[in-house]
Amino acid sequence: MNKEFLKALLKRIISSLITLFLLISLLFILIRLSPGDPTQKFLSAEFSPELIKKVTADFKLDQPLYEQYINFVVNIFKGDLGISYNYRMPVLSVVWQFLSFTLLFASLSFLIQIIISFYLSIKSIRKKGTAFDKVVSKLSLIVYATPAFVLGVFLIYLFSVQLNLFPSSGSKSLDFDSFSIAGKIGDYFWHLTLPIITLSSAGIAMFYKYLRDNLDETYQQPFILNLRASGYDEKVILKKHVLPNAIRPLISVAGIELGILLGGALITEIIFGLPGMGRLMLNSIFERDYPLVIGCALTAGLIIIISNFIADLIKMKLDKRMIKGLMN
């Protein structure tokens, strides 16, 4: 069983990596065929035409596309994603600088989304049909439908401009280095409060809706009636029977959501001036920093694959029948 499982796992990893390779190959071709190039920033009287020719040759952009692609593939297999045209650093170093923040920010947001949505949906289902349930259900729809840029700007206006409670941008204070360790942690959380609310609200609403509906559906199942008739305690029914069944579909969604969050929360990062993957990717596209675009896409793709994988593993842990599904 273990051997078979490992074989299936390996098969899945290989197929994911092939998909990822095809994805970045397609991206490589599309971005090079699209208009504009990295020398467009030198279109000014401040730079000589010779510089544009020189930079084009340095970046090997004067080579035919197929030659550029072959070099790209060879380098990928060597684990070399190249040097970012703008940052003048290896792509992986640039990505890591931004990814480290995103990992913290997205994980924190994800955790908050899960905890709050979990709490609200259980409370809602326990109080099904009451004012609480109705209000939270309606509110979740409103929150889900509110775009992040609207919510973000509103929060800045209220808590930063009017009430002066939280900072409007950045991830730390200018005097961060002079703070004690506790002060540094506090400062970090103080800065991330509004961005996390902005980033998490839609996720909380989505998870809440999923989980509440799943819980409701599970409670309607005949075996729950049977358990109740057998005199099982409501808490036991919820913990042992309802939750494991209701949570399973949510895990797949959570896997995708985590992947998306880790790939970068562009709008939130821009509104609050945070140094994350979303901003990095957008800027690299605008500046036609080809190696960095590929690096960001590869990272985001890998993250999505890994988070889905983790989601599958959790599902398997909950339900052994999933292993068979995976192997098939």
Next chain:
Amino acid sequence: MIRKSLFLLPILLIALLSSCGTKTEHPNRVVIGIPSDVNTFNPLFASSVDEGQVTELLYLSLADFRWNENLGELEAHPMLANSWKWAEDSSSITFYLRDDVMWSDSIPLTTEDVVFSLDVYSDPAVSSRLYGFFEDFYTDEENHIDVKKSFIVQSDYELQINFKPGSTPKLIDVVHPVIPKHIFDKYDRKDIETADANFNPVTNSPFVLKKWDRNQTITLGVNENSFLYNPENINELIFKIIPDYTSRLTQLKKGEIDLMELIATEDIEEVKNSGIVELMTIEGREYDYVAWNNIDPNVYKDGGGITPHKLFGKKEVRIALTHAINRKEILEEYLYNYGELAATPISPIFKTYINSDIEQYNYDPEKARKILAKEGWRDSNNNGVIDKNGIEFEFTLNIPGGNPLRSYASTIVKNNLNAVGISIKVETLEMGTLIDKLNSKSMDAWMAAWYIPIPIELKVFWYSDLQYSPLNFASYQNKKADKIMDELTKNSTMDKKKELYFKFQEILHEDEPITFMYWKSNIVGVNETLRNTGIGPFGAITHCWEWSVEN
């Protein structure tokens, strides 16, 4: 109850922890809000405006250029060099360096650093931002300065630079930020671009890089050993990266940042009402224009042939188009008069060289109609669009996306031209696509802007030989104008230059290759406690070591 308290716990925790970070008072700190981070601290590669401004605060040049408001011209003052002397025939210049300039690692700055810097700037292996700009020096076939022929190092503090016979060197072409030889000499030239030293600069200015938090803040501290250091002035300069315009504006109004540029005209009142921000303007560095392709893009595409454009090939038509556009309305309604109408590419800030006799082509649709009719453009088939020889006067006007001013202006242009019987379609293009089309000269008409260099540079924009004028996207050609531009590259007296510039403006105005719309002001918000900012055409933060804060 306990559960409810648990929910309040994170909030209390944040409040408690954040209070642990005691706020420190920084009476001489200045925070500047900028939209994007720099990617290097090496002036060799500083390609963006922000990079240029930050690196020039870290690396000084032999001379310091300041704007003379009265003359409307640049003035050179001593900086790393105490003085300099030109040879009578301008074949060489000798710089006498200060002997008290130290790099921030306490190594003295000498002529060796200056020679090394110019050598590296021109080295093709380095691909510096100035590569290709050293034609006055003795160079090899790859434009790399020939060090032996070009430089005579008389001593650690005296350097003679020789120029090619027949060249016309100017001080501004020779003086560039000096980089430390003892740091960059360790690297292979082709590796300088990615060197660690670009991110940990050893500087020669009153500032040092204290801390760089990527995409968050750049903190410059003072170098107390610098000859420019003054303890009364600012001692910490922070560039805070805030990509979102609204957030930058909010922080300016709250006093979290002390300066930001490019404030939108619609926010002026709000900023004034904050009570802590003073508004200043940088005039005449950027003009908007509507370009009319002077040549037929289809013929040009088929082998580089030059034939007049079927619609815009005649200057009379282009003048009529300018008469048809109500530029003043845009200036008043959108820019709230923060700017002025443009007639030529010579900015009004160049007070000596601006030809004030040139009269604007005022908004006059009737006159536009008459000129067009005289040129044979009439609505012969009564379809509401003027035509000539079976060709309807219709075209697409391309504008770059993401610019509200251009969207507004293009609507006015469209309505104005419709009113004189011209059919126009406005199409928004992504910047990369627009640049591709500009380079291939494949558009009929477009709206864009030019940020003009100081001192005046014309050839690259207006010269007939398109090899020498990569920015002449409208393909304007005039032999008389060429001759003047050739003359202007030579060293001449101010009066002679004035005469040439005046003549050039007359020719260009007569040809109206494009419709010059308006010079836009860069509105800068400055915290009212800042003193001695001296904001001018060279930018908002040049010489900011001279700033002080009134507490």
